[in-house]
Amino acid sequence: MAILDFYLLEALINGVLLGGVLALLSLGLNLVFGVIDVVWICYAELIMLGMYAMYFLYTVYHVPIGIAAVICIVTVGVLGVLLHLLVIAPLLGAAPINQLLATGGVLFFLQSAATVLFGIEFKNLGLRLPVLKVSEMFISYARLLAFAAALIGMVLVYLLLTRTYTGTAIRAIAQDRQIMTLMGVDSRRIYVITSALGGGLAGLASCLLVLQYDVHPFVGLSFGPITFLICVLGGLGNFVGGFVAAFVFAEIIALGGLYLDLEWGYVFAFVFFIVMMFARPEGLMSRRS
Amino acid sequence: MTRPLGWIAGVGLVALPFVYTAAYPLHILIIILIWSFAYTSWSMMGRFGLVSLGHGGFMGVGAYVTALLWNHQGVTPWIGIPVALLAAALLAVLVAYPCFRFRITGHYFALVTLALSGIVLQVITATRDQTGGSLGYTPERYQGASALYALQFGTKTTWYLIALAIWGAGIYVWHRVDRSMMRYALEAISEDEDGAAAAGVHVTAEKLKITVLSAMMTALAGALYCQYQMFISPDTVSGIAISLQMVFAVVVGGLYVSLGPTVGAAITILLAEVLRISFGTRAVGWDNLVYGVLLVLFIVFLPKGILGSLLDLRRPRRGRPALHA
Amino acid sequence: MLELRSIHAGYGTFPALFDVSLEVRHGEAVGVIGPNGAGKTTLMRVISGLIRPTSGSLAMEGADLLATPAHRIVELGIAHVPESRRLFPRMTVEDNLRMGGFMPAARPKFARRVELVYELFPRLRERRRQLAGTLSGGEQQMCAIGRALMSDPKLLLLDEPSAGLAPVIVEQVFDLVKRIRAGGLNVLIVEQNVQQVLRVVDRAYLLKAGRIRAAGTSAELLQSEAIREAYLGV
Numbered sequence: 001m002a003i004l005d006f007y008l009l010e011a012l013i014n015g016v017l018l019g020g021v022l023a024l025l026s027l028g029l030n031l032v033f034g035v036i037d038v039v040w041i042c043y044a045e046l047i048m049l050g051m052y053a054m055y056f057l058y059t060v061y062h063v064p065i066g067i068a069a070v071i072c073i074v075t076v077g078v079l080g081v082l083l084h085l086l087v088i089a090p091l092l093g094a095a096p097i098n099q100l101l102a103t104g105g106v107l108f109f110l111q112s113a114a115t116v117l118f119g120i121e122f123k124n125l126g127l128r129l130p131v132l133k134v135s136e137m138f139i140s141y142a143r144l145l146a147f148a149a150a151l152i153g154m155v156l157v158y159l160l161l162t163r164t165y166t167g168t169a170i171r172a173i174a175q176d177r178q179i180m181t182l183m184g185v186d187s188r189r190i191y192v193i194t195s196a197l198g199g200g201l202a203g204l205a206s207c208l209l210v211l212q213y214d215v216h217p218f219v220g221l222s223f224g225p226i227t228f229l230i231c232v233l234g235g236l237g238n239f240v241g242g243f244v245a246a247f248v249f250a251e252i253i254a255l256g257g258l259y260l261d262l263e264w265g266y267v268f269a270f271v272f273f274i275v276m277m278f279a280r281p282e283g284l285m286s287r288r289s
Numbered sequence: 290m291t292r293p294l295g296w297i298a299g300v301g302l303v304a305l306p307f308v309y310t311a312a313y314p315l316h317i318l319i320i321i322l323i324w325s326f327a328y329t330s331w332s333m334m335g336r337f338g339l340v341s342l343g344h345g346g347f348m349g350v351g352a353y354v355t356a357l358l359w360n361h362q363g364v365t366p367w368i369g370i371p372v373a374l375l376a377a378a379l380l381a382v383l384v385a386y387p388c389f390r391f392r393i394t395g396h397y398f399a400l401v402t403l404a405l406s407g408i409v410l411q412v413i414t415a416t417r418d419q420t421g422g423s424l425g426y427t428p429e430r431y432q433g434a435s436a437l438y439a440l441q442f443g444t445k446t447t448w449y450l451i452a453l454a455i456w457g458a459g460i461y462v463w464h465r466v467d468r469s470m471m472r473y474a475l476e477a478i479s480e481d482e483d484g485a486a487a488a489g490v491h492v493t494a495e496k497l498k499i500t501v502l503s504a505m506m507t508a509l510a511g512a513l514y515c516q517y518q519m520f521i522s523p524d525t526v527s528g529i530a531i532s533l534q535m536v537f538a539v540v541v542g543g544l545y546v547s548l549g550p551t552v553g554a555a556i557t558i559l560l561a562e563v564l565r566i567s568f569g570t571r572a573v574g575w576d577n578l579v580y581g582v583l584l585v586l587f588i589v590f591l592p593k594g595i596l597g598s599l600l601d602l603r604r605p606r607r608g609r610p611a612l613h614a
Numbered sequence: 615m616l617e618l619r620s621i622h623a624g625y626g627t628f629p630a631l632f633d634v635s636l637e638v639r640h641g642e643a644v645g646v647i648g649p650n651g652a653g654k655t656t657l658m659r660v661i662s663g664l665i666r667p668t669s670g671s672l673a674m675e676g677a678d679l680l681a682t683p684a685h686r687i688v689e690l691g692i693a694h695v696p697e698s699r700r701l702f703p704r705m706t707v708e709d710n711l712r713m714g715g716f717m718p719a720a721r722p723k724f725a726r727r728v729e730l731v732y733e734l735f736p737r738l739r740e741r742r743r744q745l746a747g748t749l750s751g752g753e754q755q756m757c758a759i760g761r762a763l764m765s766d767p768k769l770l771l772l773d774e775p776s777a778g779l780a781p782v783i784v785e786q787v788f789d790l791v792k793r794i795r796a797g798g799l800n801v802l803i804v805e806q807n808v809q810q811v812l813r814v815v816d817r818a819y820l821l822k823a824g825r826i827r828a829a830g831t832s833a834e835l836l837q838s839e840a841i842r843e844a845y846l847g848v
Contacts, residue, residue, distance in 0.1 A: 109581025
């Protein structure tokens, strides 16, 4: 009985740690949706590319991991800007389905490009980070680090959004797009900055994820759908909602994985999502119209 | 459409496998027909603004339920397929009902359906003991006398005719819906849900009806695919890639035209084959890469798809009929 | 200072303004009155760059506004208080004011400007950390005007400041406008409420169905038949 308690506690803690990273992911997606009103369906694929970048930088070219992380974050940030300029910006006035499909096309493209360029084998950083033993529980150091970094990232974003003029403009444009020019704000610039921010957050997430998971071209399928569910449940564009939903989902996944295979955790999360839709649709009603 | 031309084409299509029996081209045609049927099913929702990115899930359900019932329980596909269709319908209701009831549309709906297909894939992978997981699954070869019982036919010709019949049925259903009250109700809903509701349209019910129909047809395509290919895997019949492929093909071919999805299927499948042949085994990933680029380019420059744009050129700007038509 | 000549403007295929010419001279407060649907808000939007006219010319102190990107018009000294306030509802009063002072030239002056605004509107100082969406109608109007003042403008555009406000509050708002005016700021107000606006401005134009029907000093217009015709259609 006692051991089961420890396994449970361990799962709960792992859930919290996972929640941190998922919260980071949902923040990026929510930022872009809240400001630009577009969903980057290929968001998880950006993370996949970031993970590959880390792999090549660290494992192949032996760049020190701290520098590799910075390069990775900047690179994916740039990718975010490119995505916006090449695909999103031309479609800003188009029907939402077209915007969705366009990012869907990019998803295809990125997955295939990765397949062609890197092959389908799983690649690993080869880093063996220690595992902490806390009484009877094993907590992976990598997970702790990921959680801490995710929190720091979110705090930085929070500070950016509340203490800088640009950040304030980002919050404002999400609430009333049309009058921004009256205050001298160039909306297009804000979109580009937000895209860079969304990409940067994806880059940070990829650094954290690559510590724990192997990378392969389709790794985005493991956490893309979950991120979408989190954002939908929390309310697209609702940062606090996404934050909370991230931890809830993470706990479900962790607990599901405790007794069964990891995939079942995702299934439970989806079932939970469906149930929540029936039970508390207001969670979804906090979307922007 | 010019009637006599249509009849001639129809007869030609039916007669084809008797005249031209080369196996490979027939195989390609069968594949195109099956996928066209799937894509047409999707477009029946898509044309009304109900963009589902989860139809891969329904196809997977159709394929796997049929195969599992046959292998594990010895249930003939004649029963297995209806069960699979029912399962798909149930899944559709389970996911779509809360969405429609609580007015979850547009982005939200697309994301929920996207997650759905991802989850179906996860379930298939998770139950790997029963389903073979990502390695795929093979329905057992029937050793008995009646191929009809097992719905496993050896000759391509038979399969061609079956696929052609189902495809034809799909087009027929498309046209029936196009001429029905449901079509006007759904168009009204897609323009203005509140207005439609105020006019007495049962919004949730209408949306559910078309969703269930679309899901069942897609599941049928999955089951057919399974019976024909005798091998299924999560990536080939379910998952996000399949869902996106569906949307892509329909967008390329034309969303508002009955033959649009078929044109799209033909183009995408032929494209994949051409790439596969030129690149050999190195083609893994290239076809999707080209899809991806083409999809983006198409969305930006030709949102109506090839067939749709061509038809627009042929006649004066028609667009979707207005409510007062 | 501000000159419009022969402005034609509209929304897509729907024209709203026909051959509108007006000006605001230095030191003036000018009003544009007219019934609902006359095109007053469209006029404001043309001036502040939210929509572009199809023809005509528009200049501020000689600078061609049509050649200026919309988000740089505020740098020329034009601040627009939009119809129905349009505050950022889930941001605090202070953050809203901060957005008013977003333009680079205004940022170093933020501390001074915000003090000025709080002096003008003491209630805003009390509520500086309150979410703008929770303010009362009158407070929102004050906040919106304050936000516009943050960029230290030369010309303040006020779009229907009385809209949706109780008569008592409307009085207060127009008193405030008078005070701002007294501080040396030029004002262009569009209003349906003839009485209130004419006691605050020097001159006014009458806009009806997209055209200027009359112009003159407040005194002249108050007595003219044209207004009664325009509003009552008599």
